[in-house]
Amino acid sequence: MSSSTSSLEARHRQLGLTDDEYARILDRLGRTPGDVELAMLSLMWSEHCGYKHSRRLLRRLPTEGRHLLLGPGENAGAVDVGDGLAVAFKVESHNHPSAVEPFQGAATGVGGILRDVFAVGARPIAVLDSLRFGEPLDSPRSRYLLERAVAGIGHYGNSIGVPTVGGEIYFEQSYEQNCLINAMCLGLAPHERLIRSAAAGPGNVVVLLGALTGRDGIGGASVLASAELGEGDEAKRPSVQIGDPFTEKKLLECCLELLDRELLVSLQDLGAAGLTSAASEMAASGGVGITLDLCQIPLREVDMEPFEIMVSESQERMLCVARPECVGELLAVCERWEVLATTIGGVTDGDALQVLHRGSVVADLPVSVLIDDCPLYDLRPEPPSSELYSPPEAVLGGGESPAETLLALLRSPNLASRRPVFEQYDPIVQSRTVRRPDEADAAVLALPDGSAIAVSIDGNGRRVACDPRRGAAEAVYECAANLACVGAEPLGLTNCLNFGNPEKPHVAWQLTEAVEGLAEACEALGVPVVGGNVSLYNEAPSGPIFPTPVVGMVGRLPDATRAGRLGFAAEGDAIALVGAFEPSAAGSELSKLRGYAPVGELPIVDAQTLRSAHAAVRSGIRSGALRSAHDIAEGGVAVALAECCIAGGLGASVRLPDGLDPFAEAPGRAFIVAGPPAALEGFAVIGQVGGDTLAIAGLLEVDVSELTSARERGLAEWV
Amino acid sequence: MKFGIVRFPGSCDDIDALQAATRVGEAVLLWHADHDLQGVDAVIVPGGFSYGDYLRAGAIARFAPVMAQVEEFAREGGLVLGICNGFQVLCEAHLLPGALLPNVSLKFVFRQVELEIVRADTPFTRARIPGAPTPRLSIPVKHTTGRFYAPEDELDRLEAAGQVLLRYAPGHNPNGSLRDIAGVCNELGNVFGLMPHPEHAVDPLSGSTDGLTIFDSMRAHVEQHVLA
Numbered sequence: 001m002s003s004s005t006s007s008l009e010a011r012h013r014q015l016g017l018t019d020d021e022y023a024r025i026l027d028r029l030g031r032t033p034g035d036v037e038l039a040m041l042s043l044m045w046s047e048h049c050g051y052k053h054s055r056r057l058l059r060r061l062p063t064e065g066r067h068l069l070l071g072p073g074e075n076a077g078a079v080d081v082g083d084g085l086a087v088a089f090k091v092e093s094h095n096h097p098s099a100v101e102p103f104q105g106a107a108t109g110v111g112g113i114l115r116d117v118f119a120v121g122a123r124p125i126a127v128l129d130s131l132r133f134g135e136p137l138d139s140p141r142s143r144y145l146l147e148r149a150v151a152g153i154g155h156y157g158n159s160i161g162v163p164t165v166g167g168e169i170y171f172e173q174s175y176e177q178n179c180l181i182n183a184m185c186l187g188l189a190p191h192e193r194l195i196r197s198a199a200a201g202p203g204n205v206v207v208l209l210g211a212l213t214g215r216d217g218i219g220g221a222s223v224l225a226s227a228e229l230g231e232g233d234e235a236k237r238p239s240v241q242i243g244d245p246f247t248e249k250k251l252l253e254c255c256l257e258l259l260d261r262e263l264l265v266s267l268q269d270l271g272a273a274g275l276t277s278a279a280s281e282m283a284a285s286g287g288v289g290i291t292l293d294l295c296q297i298p299l300r301e302v303d304m305e306p307f308e309i310m311v312s313e314s315q316e317r318m319l320c321v322a323r324p325e326c327v328g329e330l331l332a333v334c335e336r337w338e339v340l341a342t343t344i345g346g347v348t349d350g351d352a353l354q355v356l357h358r359g360s361v362v363a364d365l366p367v368s369v370l371i372d373d374c375p376l377y378d379l380r381p382e383p384p385s386s387e388l389y390s391p392p393e394a395v396l397g398g399g400e401s402p403a404e405t406l407l408a409l410l411r412s413p414n415l416a417s418r419r420p421v422f423e424q425y426d427p428i429v430q431s432r433t434v435r436r437p438d439e440a441d442a443a444v445l446a447l448p449d450g451s452a453i454a455v456s457i458d459g460n461g462r463r464v465a466c467d468p469r470r471g472a473a474e475a476v477y478e479c480a481a482n483l484a485c486v487g488a489e490p491l492g493l494t495n496c497l498n499f500g501n502p503e504k505p506h507v508a509w510q511l512t513e514a515v516e517g518l519a520e521a522c523e524a525l526g527v528p529v530v531g532g533n534v535s536l537y538n539e540a541p542s543g544p545i546f547p548t549p550v551v552g553m554v555g556r557l558p559d560a561t562r563a564g565r566l567g568f569a570a571e572g573d574a575i576a577l578v579g580a581f582e583p584s585a586a587g588s589e590l591s592k593l594r595g596y597a598p599v600g601e602l603p604i605v606d607a608q609t610l611r612s613a614h615a616a617v618r619s620g621i622r623s624g625a626l627r628s629a630h631d632i633a634e635g636g637v638a639v640a641l642a643e644c645c646i647a648g649g650l651g652a653s654v655r656l657p658d659g660l661d662p663f664a665e666a667p668g669r670a671f672i673v674a675g676p677p678a679a680l681e682g683f684a685v686i687g688q689v690g691g692d693t694l695a696i697a698g699l700l701e702v703d704v705s706e707l708t709s710a711r712e713r714g715l716a717e718w719v
Numbered sequence: 720m721k722f723g724i725v726r727f728p729g730s731c732d733d734i735d736a737l738q739a740a741t742r743v744g745e746a747v748l749l750w751h752a753d754h755d756l757q758g759v760d761a762v763i764v765p766g767g768f769s770y771g772d773y774l775r776a777g778a779i780a781r782f783a784p785v786m787a788q789v790e791e792f793a794r795e796g797g798l799v800l801g802i803c804n805g806f807q808v809l810c811e812a813h814l815l816p817g818a819l820l821p822n823v824s825l826k827f828v829f830r831q832v833e834l835e836i837v838r839a840d841t842p843f844t845r846a847r848i849p850g851a852p853t854p855r856l857s858i859p860v861k862h863t864t865g866r867f868y869a870p871e872d873e874l875d876r877l878e879a880a881g882q883v884l885l886r887y888a889p890g891h892n893p894n895g896s897l898r899d900i901a902g903v904c905n906e907l908g909n910v911f912g913l914m915p916h917p918e919h920a921v922d923p924l925s926g927s928t929d930g931l932t933i934f935d936s937m938r939a940h941v942e943q944h945v946l947a
Contacts, residue, residue, distance in 0.1 A: 154827050158861070159768040161731025246729050246771025338728060424827045426861045428916075431735045434924050446924055560924055 015042035021375055028369045036355060036363040039307040041370065043273035044280060047536055050374035053502040054534045057379065057512060060519045065528030067491045073285070075119035075197055075269060076187070077530020079491040081556050083449040086191050088122035091130070091184035091457070091496045091552045093535035097240045098152075098181040102145045106152035106181045107243040108315055113185040114162060115269035115318065118252050121195040121259045122187025125430055126445055127157050128457045129167035129183050130496070130550045134176030135392070136413050136718060142171065143718060145179050146421075150719075152243075153183070154424045159245035160252070163433055164425035165443035168457060171413045174389055174465075177540035182496045182533075184457055184552040186445075193259050197268040198286035199321045199347050204265055206279070206290060206345040207327065209334065210251045210317040214300030217241035217274075217313025247316040254337035255318060261333065263326045270317040276310045276370075278319045279345075280353055284371040289352040292345035294362070306357040321347055379508035387597055388506060388543060389465055394595025402638070403700040405663065407710045409589055409635045410642060416714020434563050438647065441482040441631055442555075444563040452560035454488035456553055460634070460667065461546030465598040466587040468510045472517035472549045473524075474602070477610060477668025479553035480525055481631035484614040485671065486564040487621035488555030490525060495532040495551050500544020502536050510547035511536075518549060524607035527553070546598070562622055567647025568674050569627035571690040575641075575654055576683035579613030579670030580606065581632070588665040589634045603666045610669055616683075617671050625679035632670045638662035638696065640672045642707045645694045651704050654687030655697040662699060720744035720938045720946065723759030725789065725805075727751045727780045731767030732918060736802065739918035743934045751783040760941045761798040762789050764805030766861075766916055776819065776864045777807030786812060798842055798937050799910040803862055806902075806912030815905055815912045816877060817869035822862070823895030829861040831926070833888035834901050834915060837881075841904065842940035843911040844884055846932045856885075856929035858915040860893050865914040867896035867903070874898055880906065885913055 012022040015038065025033055025041055033041060043049055051058070063071045069086050070078040076090040094109025106129075114124045131149060134142035146169070157164045162185070199206075217240065258264050266286070268278045275292065283290045294309045304312075322330050327343065334341035348354070353370060355363035396408055409415050422437040434452055435444035442456040458478045464471030480490050495518060500507040522529060538545045557563060568575075585591050586600025620626035628648065632640040637656060645652055656662060673680075674689055695701040722740035726733045726748045733748065740746035740763065747757055756762065769780035780786070786808070793799045793814050801809035809815045822828055834856040836844050869877065874897060877883055885902035892899045894914070902913030917930030 151826070158827055158863075159729070159731075159771065161767060244771070246768065246773065249731075249768075249771075250728050423829050426827075426829055428829075428859060428861070428919050428925065429731050429735065431738055431919065431922070431925070 012038060016046060017042050021045060024375060028373050034363060036307045036310060037365055039311055040276045040363060040365065043276055043311055044370045045374045049273050049277055051534055052375055053377050053379060053536060054497065055376050057515050060515055061529040062519060062522045063528050065492060068528050068530060070120060070194060072531045075116045077492060077494060078120060078194055079530060079554060081447065081453055082451060083447065084191055085447060086189050086194055087186055087453055087554055088117050088120045088189060089184065089186040089494055089552065089554055090116050090531050091182055091494045091550060092116065092533040093496050093498060094181045094183065095178060095498065095535050095538060098149055099179050101240040102148035103152040104240050104242055106149040107156040108241045109181050109183045110153055110156040111243045111245065111248055111315055112271050113183045114160065114248065117185045117187035118255055119197065119267050119269040119318065121193040122189035123256055124162045124185050124187045125432060126165045126186045126443065126455060127162055127183060128165060128455060128552060129153055130457050130459060131169045132175040132180035132461065132548060133171050135173050136171050139176060142176065147719065149181055150421050150424055156243055156245045158426045160249045161429050163427045163429050165427050165433060166437055166455065166457060169418060169421065170461065172462060172546055173392060174546045178538040178545050180498050180548060182550045184494065186455060186554060195259060195264065195267050197266055197282055199266050199282040199288050199290060200286045201265060201323065202288060202347050202349045203324065204321050204347040205324055205327050205343050206292065206347065207320050207322055207330065207341055208297060208317060208344045209320060209339055209341050211244065211247050211314055212298050212300040213309055213312045214314045215304060215308055215312065218308055218311055241313050241315050243315050250337045250339050251316055251318060254334055254339040257333055258330060263322055263330045265321040265323060267318060267320045270319060272313065274310065274312045280367055280370040282319065282321065283353055283367045289348035289350040289354065289367065290345060291348055291354040291356065294355060294357040296342055296344040298340055298342055306355065306362045310355060379502055379512055380505050381509035381512040382505035383509050384506035387599060389598055391595050391597040392592050395593045398594055402662065403702050405590065406638050406642060406700060406702065408593060409639055410707060410711040411714045412589060412593060413714060414589055415635050415639060417711045418715065419712065420715045420719035434560050435486060440563065440565050441485040442488065444486050444560065446560040450560060452557050452563060454483050454486045454555045454557060456482035457550060459548055459550035461548040462592065462598045463587040463602060464514060464549060465546040466600050467602040468513035468547050469517035470602040472514035473521035473605065474667050475549055475551040476518060476521035476525065477605065478631065478633055479551050480614055481668045481671065483553060483555040484617040485566065485629040485631055486557060487562055487618055488557040489618060490527045490553050490555045492528050492530040493551055493553040494530055495549055497534045498538055498545065498548040498550065499536050500539040507544050514547055514549050558622065562624055564621040564626065564629045566630040566644060567628055568644050568650040568652060568689040569648055571650065573627060573674040573689040574677040574680040574685045575652055575672065575674045575687045575689060576680050576685045577670060578616055578673055578683060580609045581666060581670035583636055583661060583664035583666035585661065585664050588636065588663060590663040605669065613669065613671065617673060620673060626673045626675040629671055629673045631668065632672060633667040634665060636661065636663040636665050642694055644672055645704045646708045646711055650689050651691035651693045652687055652689050653691065653695040656686060662696065720941050721759045722746040722761050722763055723749045723756055724763045724765055725749045725751065725785055727769035727783055729767055729769045729771050730765050732802065732916065733765045733767065736763050736765040736918045739921045739930065740934055742921055742931065743938045749785055751785050754784055754788055756788050756792055760945055761800065761937050762792060764801040764808050766803035766805060769804055769808065777804060777811040780808045781811040790814065793910050796907065796909050798940065800843065800937065801912035802916055802918060803914055806914055807864065809910060809912045814910045815903060816873065817867055817903060819864050820866040820868045821864050822866055827863045828893045829859065830893050831857060831859045832891040832893055832915060833857055835886045835888050837883050837886055841884055841908055843933055843936050846935035846939060855888060856932060857927040858917055858920045858930050860915045862914055865894040867900040877903060882906065884911060
């Protein structure tokens, strides 16, 4: 701790700490922090690790539920799925790295979320991705980002043997500079194998598992390196991490075997802020101290500075705590899996995170200062006084026929078939996948007892831009509707809040309103939030991204063989419309194609009506009365009907209720279902399955082959 | 009837193959570093990304200690099935002819494809009755490096010798494989490699059970010729 006070005062600003925050550090420590300490504090007090602009707000989200096993605060949340099994899951963003280097950014986004899930002892069994890019047709950069991000996701997920079972992609101008890459992972574990991250037992040993520690991904601290500590080229290393799925595959199998043999006291992945964050969080949740000796850490490059070692974000590393008598066996298991394992420190009494380097103490910080003393800020929300987002370029003039409009919607980048993307992912490895992409509204994975879990991920930034509270709630409702379509009941959800700069009052307002909307929807459905992630400052000079809360929901269905499908299944089946439905044109895909800005009130939801509609669909699928179910979302009822025809390869003729706008939207409330006419008594039947065309009385009649080709060509022409 | 499924670091479809084989017999995992085949009656080299596909798909796995035993087992006439990465490994080990090159698209491709059984009288395809009305199998593919290649004269020789056992049905070739070849065997007929994943088509829940043809055939062959 040799640096002078004056140089440090200059440095705290370079590290992103405000003068007030630095004063707070001096006050809490009662002394000036050393170089390494300041680097550690700047990361732990960053928005990314400390959630300082969102933590108070997130307390609004309900986190209690009868199926909940692990809630927010752990590496991943977990719910009970019966038969002694738990499903752990979480969604996380990797937006900023992906905007710089989409392949590695997206790949390591997947790698990171996988580690979060096996850190709680669960075997990763599925990945889903939620992606946002600028307008593809105008922007070569957006097409490049899409192509490379998809390749990166496939590279990591396919190679590590975890199926990518679903996801969503939207293209909007507001994401041109700030693409969004959110990855969700689900894992499966027997209840007794779930493990927490809390370090415990002074005298126990801290072991680092996995890859070498290098200079990659020295995020916020790269600023530090470019200041006074580092010199020359090291300061200009790229800050995006590089992924190695092969190393992570061995690390994953090794960690699960260590847990099966009951050799670990706790386990934690190394993500943002590397060792600093992992060790502080393990110590804080266990109420103990940790001492680390940096000289023990296997390095990729010689002569790394202590602060670099402490903040390195090198991938494929885990930190674990073990009892001393277990270390021999632990190291033997690691050797068999060809996983590097090194004892790097120990658990201590007290509250100190102490870091040693070549015999001297380079950091000695109370864990409470690193974690609990991170300042929390109240937002200053104010509704925007003018429109935040400019209108998109009009693709349709408004004079088109309903048939032309429907085909234009099916061809549009947001609604076209995702086949060119999902064909680059392995959705079936591990042999659990019962419903693949395009077969149903949610992915379905079979469990050993014959039941299944279902999962869906959703978020519609344009609608949240119109109305943050109702738009965010719709993401929850639509996920639940997707689950209902396969016969599943929601157990829990995870969310990733992607927003602009929260220090700006209108973004603070979007964030506050959206969290309120999420909370209201969770309460209405009785679904707890098991954990999540926040990504702020997604902002370009032209303004913030659309406020984009992404919701990932997990549910359960009792019988995997009865999982629903979305496509019409049999000629002569009756088609019914389920759910009260007062859709609006505001925020719809058609409004976008017609060049309208995302403004206007979204339709309200009556929670009781919505729950009944979901329950009716769910029980119809479970009993086998319904042969298909599909929720009415983007593009309205006309697009939903077209999608049912395309997926089933069958036509349909229907008459819509009077006054129902075929292209207006109110996602999550209503469904198109089909089944034998006798089974649909009690439903509002609107037509029947059959023929080679989709005919909507008084509106349009189009060949199913033409619908299919419009939807298939949409992305395929440029992906 | 006991299957052994090789597990390399980076194998992904090893447990899938184990579960599929368990539907028709016993099955055990064979660790890459062991020299012991545990007395199995047939070996499956499964799919995945052994050794991260570093250097070249299958190029490192071929030198794993267990492969020496697999090669000896194959020389003695034992049944060896290579699926996807396993096919690549067996080609690298020269137990099978030809090579697997990157897909024409240069991208990973997942797709349910239709396959035509070229010969239904082999240890790997016999469970399908010859001359049955639909000698087609619906089985998924998933790979980046699956384009079967051999020089033209070698392809002629393979076809003449009856070593081509499976072809992608017209319009179903997902990777640009020459002559639509999806699976080939060695001259003796006891080593077979294919890019499609029969272990992912054994359960009605997954949409097709056509992959069982391969495992059933192997059991029938072993029961008739080895265990009898």
